[in-house]
Amino acid sequence: MQKIAKTILLTVLAALFLGGCQSNMTGYSRSFFGMDTIINISFYSADQEAAASALKDAEEEFMRVDRLTSRYPALGQTAIIPGSVQDINAQAGQWVQLDEELFALLSLSLEWAQKTEGAFDISLGAVSDLWDFANGGHIPEPQELEEALSGSGYAKITLDKAGLRILIPQGMVLDLGAVAKGYAVDCVAQKLKNIGIDNGIIDAGGNIFTLNKQYTGELYTIGIRHPDLPGEIWQTVKTNDQAVVTSGNYQRFFMGPDGQVYHHILDPETGYPSQASISVTVVHKSSTLADILSTALFVMGHEKGQAFSETLPDTKVLYYTD
Ligand code: AMP
Ligand code: MG
Secondary structure, eight states: OOOOOOOOOEEEOSOTTOOOSSTTOEEEEEEEEETTEEEEEEEEESOHHHHHHHHHHHHHHHHHHHHHHOSSOOTTOOSOOTTSHHHHHHTTTSEEEOOHHHHHHHHHHHHHHHHTTTSSOTTBHHHHHHHTGGGTOOOOOHHHHHHHHHTOOGGGOEEETTTTEEEOOTTOBOOOTTTHHHHHHHHHHHHHHHHTOOSEEEEETTEEEEESSOTTSOOEEEEEEOSSSTTOEEEEEEESSEEEEEEETTSSEEEOTTSOEEESOBOTTTSSBOOSOSEEEEEESOHHHHHHHHHHHHHHOHHHHHHHHTTSTTOEEEEEOO
16 A cells, blocks of 8 residues: 655745845744644744744644644653543543643534534544554454444543543544644744744644734735645635644545545544545634634535535635535
């Protein structure tokens, strides 16, 4: 089987390194690996020391969220962090104590699972595991898929708001893969703003957030890659303190022995890759919500998803249809 292919979906077209009218401003950037992708953070600053420290803080913040939300241990990790997603999964069948942060993210995820009638579902880890996208991919037997699916379903998750606890049934594996990166990007953006960085780009592959405007006062321009024409831009969007998030069937996939392409966005009703869409891009001030929505709208398909998105305030949605 063909190895997983990953494509960079979005690209920053803005003239980030514009020669400046403010000559004291210098461009700073840092790249690192997190959530199975290359993250790049860049901004302009007049203070070299503050900029270096902000980049370091931003990376630490991203990796903190990764450790909290990932269902896989990080490289070199020896123990499960109490109250993390790994902890919840390891203790399926028992109540697990959470802190307010993860409780809030899980509550939001369940709220949107309901609103999207289950198109977005954080309970599909056991089903995703069967497809094994992380190791080149594998087509599961229908029976094992059915079994994994029967133990899944967001409605079987219980949250205890007063006690800040969660209970998932045995056999269920939480997978926050469709929301965690968006949330991490929001956390990094907030961190940078708190430090006093007032421009910049957080680029996490299919998730981009632009802080305010460029320091020159111009809006950022984000290019969305063409799903069918490698190297070409399909559309551009201008952003002002907004996230641009894409879910596509070409981000993570493998070619089966039957010649068919199997990708990572699953239809929660069948456990098979959703055939409803090719690519959906969402522009929103919350990267977390844009991430949730891009996955949900992918599964809903163009007609239903477009109608649903029109009920949501300040949400720009771009479906690619061939
Ligand atoms: P995204 O790239 O944000 O659309 O998220 C896709 C990732 O979320 C997959 O790699 C899975 O880990 C997980 N996932 C797959 N299907 C769904 C779904 N229907 N709802 C929520 N998460 C999903
Ligand atoms: Mg998503």
